[in-house]
Amino acid sequence: MEIKVLGPGCPKCKKAEKIIKEVVSESGSDARVEKITDMMEIASYGIVSTPAIVVNGEVKSKGKIPKINEIKAWLKM
Amino acid sequence: MNLFKNMTPVLLKGDRIVSNKIMMLASITGSIAAVLIWWGVYKNLHAASKFLTYSIFKVEQGTHFGFALEFFFYDLPKVMMLLTLVVFGVGILRSFFSPEKTREMLAGKSEFAGNILAALLGIVTPFCSCSAVPLFIGFVTAGVPLGVTFSFLIAAPMVNEVAVALLYGLLGFEIAAIYMGTGLIIAILAGWIIGRLHLEKYVEDWVIQANGDATSISQDKMTWEDRIVYGWETVKEIIGRVWIYMVLGIAVGAAIHGFVPENFMASIMGKDAWWSVPIAVVIGVPMYSNIAGVIPVVEALLGKGAALGTVLAFMMSVIALSLPEMIILRKVLKPRLIFAFIIIVASGILVVGYLFNILI
Numbered sequence: 001m002e003i004k005v006l007g008p009g010c011p012k013c014k015k016a017e018k019i020i021k022e023v024v025s026e027s028g029s030d031a032r033v034e035k036i037t038d039m040m041e042i043a044s045y046g047i048v049s050t051p052a053i054v055v056n057g058e059v060k061s062k063g064k065i066p067k068i069n070e071i072k073a074w075l076k077m
Numbered sequence: 078m079n080l081f082k083n084m085t086p087v088l089l090k091g092d093r094i095v096s097n098k099i100m101m102l103a104s105i106t107g108s109i110a111a112v113l114i115w116w117g118v119y120k121n122l123h124a125a126s127k128f129l130t131y132s133i134f135k136v137e138q139g140t141h142f143g144f145a146l147e148f149f150f151y152d153l154p155k156v157m158m159l160l161t162l163v164v165f166g167v168g169i170l171r172s173f174f175s176p177e178k179t180r181e182m183l184a185g186k187s188e189f190a191g192n193i194l195a196a197l198l199g200i201v202t203p204f205c206s207c208s209a210v211p212l213f214i215g216f217v218t219a220g221v222p223l224g225v226t227f228s229f230l231i232a233a234p235m236v237n238e239v240a241v242a243l244l245y246g247l248l249g250f251e252i253a254a255i256y257m258g259t260g261l262i263i264a265i266l267a268g269w270i271i272g273r274l275h276l277e278k279y280v281e282d283w284v285i286q287a288n289g290d291a292t293s294i295s296q297d298k299m300t301w302e303d304r305i306v307y308g309w310e311t312v313k314e315i316i317g318r319v320w321i322y323m324v325l326g327i328a329v330g331a332a333i334h335g336f337v338p339e340n341f342m343a344s345i346m347g348k349d350a351w352w353s354v355p356i357a358v359v360i361g362v363p364m365y366s367n368i369a370g371v372i373p374v375v376e377a378l379l380g381k382g383a384a385l386g387t388v389l390a391f392m393m394s395v396i397a398l399s400l401p402e403m404i405i406l407r408k409v410l411k412p413r414l415i416f417a418f419i420i421i422v423a424s425g426i427l428v429v430g431y432l433f434n435i436l437i
Contacts, residue, residue, distance in 0.1 A: 009208035036095055039408060040283060048176040048215035050208040058127065063175060 001031040001075070006042045013051040016065045018053040020053070023071040031075060102307075118157055126151035145335025149342060152327050152373065156246045157320070160369075161312055163242035169309030171203045172304040176212055178202075183221045183229070188272050191225040196264040199232030206234055206402055213409050214284050223280065224272020232264035235397040239319060243372040248379070255433070256389065263393070263425035270421055279414035322370030333377035343382030353387045354430035358423055361394030368396050385437050390430030397422055 003020060017035050024031050036042060045054060049063030052060025055074045060066075129150045130136050136143040179202045183195055204212070209230060216226040234259055243254040299307070346353050375388050403415055410418070 006211075008208065008210060010205055012205070013207075039214065042211050043214040043218065043284075046215065048208075048212050049178055049203070050211055062177070 001029065001077075003031050003033045003074070004036050004058055005033065005051055006036045006045060006047065007051040008037055008039065008042070010050060012065055016051040016053065019065060019068070021070055023068055024075065027072065027075050029075045064067060080331045083195040104125045108243070115158065115162065122151055122155050122158075122167070141335045142212070143335075145331040147326055148334045149331040152247065152331065153324065156243060156323060156327065156373070157316070159246040160239065160242045160316065160319075160323075163245075164312045164315050165308045167201075167238040168308035170201055171311070172299055172307045174198070174202045175202065176202055176215070179229070180216055180219050180221060180420050182226055183216065184219045186222070186225060188222060188224060189269060191222060192228040192268045192272070195221075195225045195228035195268065196232040196236075196261050199259045199264065200236050200261075202229075204233040206405070209405055210408055216362045217280065217284060222272055223277050224268045224270070226267025226268075228264050229269045231267055231397060232261060234402075235264065235393065236260040237368070237396075239315065240368050240392075240396065242371065243323075243369060247372060247376040252385070256392070259429045260393065260397075261391070261409065263397070263422065263429065267425050269424065271417065274417065276414050276417060279411040279417075281409050281411060284409050306391075319367055319369035322367035323373070326370035326373035330373035330377035334380060337377075337381050340382040342378050344384035346378060346387045348384040348386075348434050350384075351386070354390050354427060354434065357387050357391035357430065358394045358426055361391045362398045362419065362423060363400045364395050365401050365431065366395055368392070371395055374390075386423045386430040386433030386435075388427050389433055393429065394423065397426070404415050411413075 005013065005017045005020060007016065013035075016054070017033070021033050024033055032045075042050070042052075045052065045059055047059060048063045051065065052062040053060050053066055055077070060074055061070065108212070126147050130143055130147040131138055135144065136146055179198045182198065183191060186194060213226060213230065216229070217223065228383060241253050242255055243256060344350065371392060375383075375392055379385065379388055398419055403419070406418075
């Protein structure tokens with residue numbers, strides 16, 4: 001599984017990355033978490049608000065820090 | 078809220094509707110009580126500030142220091158309370174909007190009507206200047222005209238709830254309304270002019286090529302409870318970010334109130350000093366300061382004879398244009414467009430400054 005955190009470096013983006021990494025390591029999932037700051041790549045997902053979370057190529061959340069329950073639900077997919 | 082949530086499982090399933098009603102009633106009475114308490118405290122702030130200064134701290138009445146301290150103890154809680162209320166309200170309002178929805182509404186809009194709509198949406202759409210670049214790309218590639226995008230980008234930071242709440246609390250309804258109104262007009266006209274000038278070729282080439290897939294992502298359904306939580310989160314986030322600037326600003330403002338002689342500012346920032354407006358703009362544009370710290374100082378300066386237009390121009394240029402924002406936007410705009418953007422907005426602010434110095 002591949003999780004991308006899209007964000008140019010806003011405070012919320014950093015928090016989103018941190019919380020996802022924590023949930024992933026707690027759950028023992030093998031998901032890879034990657035922070036994307038490249039504008040071209042961020043734009044290619046068609047999102048306007050950051051941070052956005054992309055799980056296996058699909059935009060799951062945008063403009064907010066995801067809740068722990070949401071992240072857990074993605075990891076179970 | 079959580080208290081009631083934990084109570085529900087105790088009730089039988091058939092009682093769910095009843096329990097929902099109880100919850101509704103409880104939250105309505107809770108809200109009314111909160112507003113009443115808020116109002117009661119708010120009304121008594123003046124007496125409390127006097128009591129704190131002269132009875133608790135035993136400062137002598139009629140001294141400069143006593144006056145400054147009383148002012149500080151009055152303004153700080155007052156502004157904090159107003160800010161909490163306004164930010165909470167705007168937070169609830171914002172939960173109905175998102176940048177994605179705004180983009181959908183603006184895509185393909187005609188120029189002038191589009192500019193007006195964009196400036197208005199700039200007030201209610203959740204926006205952080207840190208994500209101005211993805212927003213710009215997302216808007217432009219989805220067919221929002223360049224000038225309309227700029228109207229949004231000018232209005233969103235300038236006409237914000239922190240500025241309006243502080244202006245209302247410190248300077249009254251009229252000046253808050255003047256600020257909002259002129260801010261919107263500048264955003265509409267500046268965006269419209271940028272559109273008319275056809276500056277599209279000065280957007281970085283890669284932005285146009287970026288094929289943002291503008292299919293909208295389904296919006297999460299929000300319940301009223303979610304919106305209230307969202308409102309509170311907004312309050313915590315914004316107060317957490319601005320309180321320190323506010324304390325500093327009010328402290329400086331209080332010192333000016335207590336110690337600077339009456340009419341001291343009249344010769345430097347008064348109506349007759351015609352050069353004060355452009356200087357205010359030139360100093361304000363590159364300056365990046367938190368608005369929560371600027372407004373209390375500005376209020377104190379007004380009390381010492383500074384002219385409203387000059388002060389308005391200074392505030393607007395500090396908020397609307399800043400060096401860090403230009404550096405962020407440089408990623409998507411060529412220097413000529415950034416330059417045109419600064420000149421057009423700064424001219425608008427100049428006009429507003431002179432207009433109010435002449436009229437009032």
